[in-house]
Amino acid sequence: xxxxxxxxxxxxxxxxxxxxxxxxxxxxxxxxxxxxxxxxxxxxxxxxxxxxxxxxxxxxxxxxxxxxxxxxxxxxxxxxxxxxxxxxxxxxxxxxxxxx
Amino acid sequence: xxxxxxxxxxxxxxxxxxxxxxxxxxxxxxxxxxxxxxxxxxxxxxxxxxxxxxxxxxxxxxxxxxxxxxxxxxxxxxxxxxxxxxxxxxxxxxxxxxxxxxxxxxxxxxxxxxxxxxxxxxxxxxxxxxxxxxxxxxxxxxxxxxxxxxxxxxxxxxxxxxxxxxxxxxxxxxxxxxxxxxxxxxxxxxxxxxxxxxxxxxxxxxxxxxxxxxxxxxxxxxxxxxxxxxxxxxxxxxxxxxxxxxxxxxxxxxxxxxxxxxxxxxxxxxxxxxxxxxxxxxxxxxxxxxxxxxxxxxxxxxxxxxxxxxxxxxxxxxxxxxxxxxxxxxxxxxxxxxxxxxxxxxxxxxxxxxxxxxxxxxxxxxxxxxxxxxxxxxxxxxxxxxxxxxxxxxxxxxxxxxxxxxxxxxxxxxxxxxxxxxxxxxxxxxxxxxxxxxxxxxxxxxxxxxxxxxxxxxxxxxxxxxxxxxxxxxxxxxxxxxxxxxxxxxxxxxxxxxxxxxxxxxxxxxxxxxxxxxxxxxxxxxxxxxxxxxxxxxxxxxxxxxxxxxxxxxxxxxxxxxxxxxxxxxxxxxxxxxxxxxxxxxxxxxxxxxxxxxxxxxxxxxxxxxxxxxxxxxxxxxxxxxxxxxxxxxxxxxxxxxxxxxxxxxxxxxxxxxxxxxxxxxxxxxxxxxxxxxxxxxxxxxxxxxxxxxxxxxxxxxxxxxxxxxxxxxxxxxxxxxxxxxxxxxxxxxxxxxxxxxxxxxxxxxxxxxxxxxxxxxxxxxxxxxxxxxxxxxxxxxxxxxxxxxxxxxxxxxxxxxxxxxxxxxxxxxxxxxxxxxxxxxxxxxxxxxxxxxxxxxxxxxxxxxxxxxxxxxxxxxxxxxxxxxxx
Ligand SMILES: [Zn+2]
Ligand SMILES: [Zn+2]
Ligand SMILES: [Zn+2]
Numbered sequence: 018x019x020x021x022x023x024x025x026x027x028x029x030x031x032x033x034x035x036x037x038x039x040x041x042x043x044x045x046x047x048x049x050x051x052x053x054x055x056x057x058x059x060x061x062x063x064x065x066x067x068x069x070x071x072x073x074x075x076x077x078x079x080x081x082x083x084x085x086x087x088x089x090x091x092x093x094x095x096x097x098x099x100x101x102x103x104x105x106x107x108x109x110x111x112x113x114x115x116x117x
Numbered sequence: 118x119x120x121x122x123x124x125x126x127x128x129x130x131x132x133x134x135x136x137x138x139x140x141x142x143x144x145x146x147x148x149x150x151x152x153x154x155x156x157x158x159x160x161x162x163x164x165x166x167x168x169x170x171x172x173x174x175x176x177x178x179x180x181x182x183x184x185x186x187x188x189x190x191x192x193x194x195x196x197x198x199x200x201x202x203x204x205x206x207x208x209x210x211x212x213x214x215x216x217x218x219x220x221x222x223x224x225x226x227x228x229x230x231x232x233x234x235x236x237x238x239x240x241x242x243x244x245x246x247x248x249x250x251x252x253x254x255x256x257x258x259x260x261x262x263x264x265x266x267x268x269x270x271x272x273x274x275x276x277x278x279x280x281x282x283x284x285x286x287x288x289x290x291x292x293x294x295x296x297x298x299x300x301x302x303x304x305x306x307x308x309x310x311x312x313x314x315x316x317x318x319x320x321x322x323x324x325x326x327x328x329x330x331x332x333x334x335x336x337x338x339x340x341x342x343x344x345x346x347x348x349x350x351x352x353x354x355x356x357x358x359x360x361x362x363x364x365x366x367x368x369x370x371x372x373x374x375x376x377x378x379x380x381x382x383x384x385x386x387x388x389x390x391x392x393x394x395x396x397x398x399x400x401x402x403x404x405x406x407x408x409x410x411x412x413x414x415x416x417x418x419x420x421x422x423x424x425x426x427x428x429x430x431x432x433x434x435x436x437x438x439x440x441x442x443x444x445x446x447x448x449x450x451x452x453x454x455x456x457x458x459x460x461x462x463x464x465x466x467x468x469x470x471x472x473x474x475x476x477x478x479x480x481x482x483x484x485x486x487x488x489x490x491x492x493x494x495x496x497x498x499x500x501x502x503x504x505x506x507x508x509x510x511x512x513x514x515x516x517x518x519x520x521x522x523x524x525x526x527x528x529x530x531x532x533x534x535x536x537x538x539x540x541x542x543x544x545x546x547x548x549x550x551x552x553x554x555x556x557x558x559x560x561x562x563x564x565x566x567x568x569x570x571x572x573x574x575x576x577x578x579x580x581x582x583x584x585x586x587x588x589x590x591x592x593x594x595x596x597x598x599x600x601x602x603x604x605x606x607x608x609x610x611x612x613x614x615x616x617x618x619x620x621x622x623x624x625x626x627x628x629x630x631x632x633x634x635x636x637x638x639x640x641x642x643x644x645x646x647x648x649x650x651x652x653x654x655x656x657x658x659x660x661x662x663x664x665x666x667x668x669x670x671x672x673x674x675x676x677x678x679x680x681x682x683x684x685x686x687x688x689x690x691x692x693x694x695x696x697x698x699x700x701x702x703x704x705x706x707x708x709x710x711x712x713x714x715x716x717x718x719x720x721x722x723x724x725x726x727x728x729x730x731x732x733x734x735x736x737x738x739x740x741x742x743x744x745x746x747x748x749x750x751x752x753x754x755x756x757x758x759x760x761x762x763x764x765x766x767x768x769x770x771x772x773x774x775x776x777x778x779x780x781x782x783x784x785x786x787x788x789x790x791x792x793x794x795x796x797x798x799x800x801x802x803x804x805x806x807x808x809x810x811x812x813x814x815x816x817x818x819x820x821x822x823x824x825x826x827x828x829x830x831x832x833x834x835x836x837x838x839x840x841x842x843x844x845x846x847x848x849x850x851x852x853x854x855x856x857x858x859x860x861x862x863x864x865x866x867x868x869x870x871x872x873x874x875x876x877x878x879x880x881x882x883x884x885x886x887x888x889x890x891x892x893x894x895x896x897x898x899x900x901x902x903x904x905x906x907x908x909x910x911x912x913x914x915x916x917x918x919x920x921x922x923x924x925x926x927x928x929x930x931x932x933x934x935x936x937x938x939x940x941x942x943x944x945x946x947x948x949x950x951x952x953x954x955x956x957x958x959x960x961x962x963x964x965x966x967x968x969x970x971x972x973x974x975x976x977x978x979x980x981x982x983x984x985x986x987x988x989x
Contacts, residue, residue, distance in 0.1 A: 028798075032793055
């Protein structure tokens with residue numbers, strides 16, 4: 018018998034590549050899920066990794082940093098919070114639809 | 118006839134050619150001769166003898182002016198006694214016009230009286246008493262003839278004038294007394310005797326004799342009225358009396374009200390009804406006459422009606438008792454209806470009084486309906502009708518009850534039957550697959566019964582829905598739900614919807630398809646009159662019906678879990694029959710359960726959409742880079758939290774495929790930084806080209822099936838691969854490997870052959886290519902194994918839903934305590950049930966367990982007074 022694969026319909030589930038914790042330190046929701054305000058996970062509600070290596074839902078950390086009492090510090094380690102990869106953040110912040 | 122016309126006709130007649138004498142003596146008066154003379158009183162409007170029937174006047178109408186010449190003319194008239202006597206302006210023929218009261222020149226009026234007195238003076242010298250006696254002798258003799266019904270050999274006119282004269286001489290009182298005494302003797306004598314003779318016989322015979330006597334008496338009164346007309350008008354009328362009244366009263370008091378006769382006569386009429394009720398021949402004429410007589414004697418209401426109703430009551434009560442005891446419910450309803458119909462029809466045919474009809478109807482309804490409620494709402498017999506879907510019998514039953522506004526009393530029996538029948542369907546563990554079809558069939562039948570039989574009664578409509586809600590939400594820890602108390606209907610409804618969405622219109626079970634509906638049913642469902650349906654309408658119509666069932670299910674979590682799993686399969690395997698139907702179902706669920714319920718489902722659709730875009734962008738980039746792909750790869754990337762959870766099954770992916778997958782993953786990671794992909798190979802499927810000895814085929818297979826088939830690539834048909842080798846080479850865990858091998862070598866279509874043959878896979882088995890594999894179709898789907906839910910999967914879903922229910926309950930308890938701070942145990946339980954109803958409630962002991970768990974976790978504490986308090 019001769020067998021050839023013509024078409025392969027694969028299925029994959031994406032998740033955030035997070036080394037440590039699996040929940041956002043601010044909203045306590047899993048990274049794979051959304052912040053407490055969003056409905057759809059993924060591009061609509063991306064994550065943000067700090068230089069201190071703490072990650073949050075982008076919406077969560079933004080609203081945290083907007084508070085004056087936060088003094089622009091990471092809520093986990095109290096170091097000044099800076100995004101590790103500015104470019105990636107902006108890319109993820111906009112809903113990603115294919116150019117086609 | 119108006120009074121004017123009457124008066125005119127009256128006057129015309131006075132100018133007739135013939136003298137009044139001629140008129141009277143000629144005996145030609147049609148109304149007097151013959152057997153039924155009309156009495157003047159009989160010409161009263163009530164009895165309908167119209168003046169037009171009076172002998173026509175030969176002359177044409179005279180002018181009013183000429184009529185008024187009459188008195189002056191008479192001044193020159195001869196003084197003959199006869200003419201003088203008769204020349205009273207109120208002379209007799211006038212009374213043929215009947216309406217005495219309205220004739221202007223009545224004896225009672227003053228003018229003519231004066232004239233009369235003038236005329237009398239010179240001629241009358243006879244002693245009035247002597248005159249009375251002489252005249253009365255003649256009258257008396259005539260009355261004897263009349264009473265004996267002998268030949269009329271006397272001049273009515275002469276007698277009339279005699280009586281007139283008696284009256285004119287002021288002896289009307291005596292005349293009346295004499296007449297009454299004479300009549301009384303007759304009525305009390307021979308006439309009564311004719312009836313009394315029948316006393317020894319049947320009531321009906323007594324009645325018949327009475328009617329005969331009544332007819333005789335009325336005929337005789339015709340003559341008496343003629344003779345005593347003047348008395349009637351000039352003497353009785355002003356005293357508000359009438360001959361008619363007096364003579365009728367005589368008959369009534371002497372014969373009808375006679376102690377021995379009265380009840381016999383009335384009962385005679387009632388017996389006629391009894392004869393009719395017994396189905397024998399009713400003497401209709403006799404009954405009509407009896408009723409007429411009762412009316413004329415004015416005894417209908419006092420004597421006949423109460424007696425007739427009394428008999429009817431006994432009769433109706435007896436038949437109601439007998440029939441309700443002997444007959445089945447639908448038979449009894451029919452009997453009751455037909456009894457009411459025939460009783461009322463009789464009343465109508467004989468035009469009995471409205472009061473009789475009303476009272477009869479009341480007693481019919483009382484005995485047949487109100488007092489037989491127990492029979493009419495009997496649980497068992499009513500259940501039989503529902504069981505048989507006896508729409509018409511049920512309609513009759515409801516209509517009967519509704520006469521007394523008792524239709525709603527069917528409610529308990531209606532609900533009981535629905536609950537029993539529904540519970541039997543829901544917990545029929547052997548036929549779980551047929552549950553939804555059976556429920557839909559039952560619902561449809563009951564809806565029709567509600568619409569047609571129960572006239573859309575709102576009370577019974579509520580009952581129907583309540584009963585469905587009750588049994589649909591009954592839970593039982595059973596094998597069907599892996600000993601969870603999950604709602605089985607929720608699961609089965611989800612699966613039924615899946616079947617519809619996969620199969621489209623052709624998946625609709627025959628018994629539910631509108632095409633097979635009886636025309637009568639279609640007519641009944643006014644809201645859907647269109648008999649021709651396209652497929653989408655068919656499917657949508659089915660979805661509506663299923664949703665109608667789904668609405669009754671309180672705990673939606675079970676449905677959601679299964680619906681989500683099935684939707685995932687349809688999306689990932691491209692098994693939806695219609696994208697429109699999918700969307701319309703989603704919209705329905707959104708309306709029914711809210712946006713929160715459908716958010717995850719919407720994301721699933723969105724993931725598929727995004728993946729399609731992702732793939733086309735990926736392919737464009739590949740083309741730009743001029744990359745060659747050995748395999749056409751498509752990837753669906755899921756947002757895991759919105760999809761069902763799938764276990765990751767270890768499997769060794771063939772190199773050629775692995776290469777393609779890795780390329781895509783690299784592309785994806787580059788595009789979406791910070792993301793990783795977990796490959797769900799158990800969900801993958803593929804198309805394979807296979808060259809079998811008996812021909813080339815294209816197979817649609819699961820990824821695991823493809824991986825196994827690839828191991829046979831290039832092997833001769835007689836080369837065996839053993840189980841252990843296949844296990845090593847695929848890396849699949851035995852349960853998965855066994856399922857895959859079974860689907861390839863033991864199902865209907867077998868690309869592989871198992872050695873030895875048999876349904877179960879054993880570690881000692883070996884496999885070869887099936888050299889005889891063939892099929893009429895070129896493209897063959899053998900991945901159905903992937904589409905089917907396994908028992909383990911079903912168990913897992915049920916257990917997860919049950920576990921989730923505990924988490925949801927805990928979350929609800931915490932929310933309630935946050936809001937209320939302190940709360941009693943019973944309040945907390947009640948509130949928890951209330952807020953978790955939509956997802957699925959735990960029983961009270963389950964809620965209590967979760968409260969205890971939360972106390973352990975220190976979310977709340979039990980205070981000394983027994984109240985729970987929230988720990989912030
Ligand atoms: Zn967050
Ligand atoms: Zn968000
Ligand atoms: Zn930090």
